Amino acid sequence: VQLVESGGGLVQAGGSLRLSCAASGSIFSINAMGWYRQAPGKQRELVATITSGGTINYADSVKGRFTIFRDNAKITVYLQMNSLKPEDTAVYFCNVDWGNLRYVSWGQGTQVTVSS
Numbered sequence: 001v002q003l004v005e006s007g008g009g010l011v012q013a014g015g016s017l018r019l020s021c022a023a024s025g026s027i028f029s030i031n032a033m034g035w036y037r038q039a040p041g042k043q044r045e046l047v048a049t050i051t052s053g054g055t056i057n058y059a060d061s062v063k064g065r066f067t068i069f070r071d072n073a074k075i076t077v078y079l080q081m082n083s084l085k086p087e088d089t090a091v092y093f094c095n096v097d098w099g100n101l102r103y104v105s106w107g108q109g110t111q112v113t114v115s116s
Contacts, residue, residue, distance in 0.1 A: 001025040001105045003094045008110030011084055015114070019079040021094030021107055031097040033070055033077035037090035037112075044093065048079060061087075084114045 007019040019035065034049030048058045048068040056068060067080040077094065094107035 001027045001096070001098070001103075003096060003105055003107035005092070005094050005107040005110040008092060008112045010113045010115065013084060013086055013114055013116050015084050016080070016082045017084065017112060018081070019092055019094075019110060019112075021077050021096075023075040023096055023105070027075065027096065027098050027105070029099050030075070031099075031102065033097075034095045035068065035077070035079045035092055036095055037088075037092045038109075039087075039090040042090075047092070049095075050077065081112070084112075086114045086116045088112060089114050 002024050003021055005021045007017060011017055030052055032049050032051045035047040036044050037047050038044040046059055047062055048066055050056050050068050050070055065083045070077045090112060091109040092112050093109045096105045
């Protein structure tokens with residue numbers, strides 16, 4: 001299973017970015033896809049998840065600013081990030097929960113830097 005992320009970069013505060021994560025390989029029965037982030041010196045934290053049934057969960061810090069959505073045909077999950085703040089600066093990781101035994105796969109991470 002391979003997860004390929006793209007869309008990170010440098011943006012000014014108030015700007016927008018869209019992250020994407022495409023899954024490939026022997027992946028089946030996806031239970032949920034999501035995004036996590038890790039800032040320097042901090043633990044990895046949940047940003048947003050979306051289940052196969054469409055249930056969405058957001059961290060309180062991104063509610064109203066970030067939107068997660070997925071394309072099932074492409075096995076791709078997206079994270080639209082608006083009104084970015086310097087505190088959103090982190091490495092963003094894609095996560096997929098799949099299979100009957102609930103395997104978890106991670107992407108390599110993509111850097112998001114928000115300047116003030």
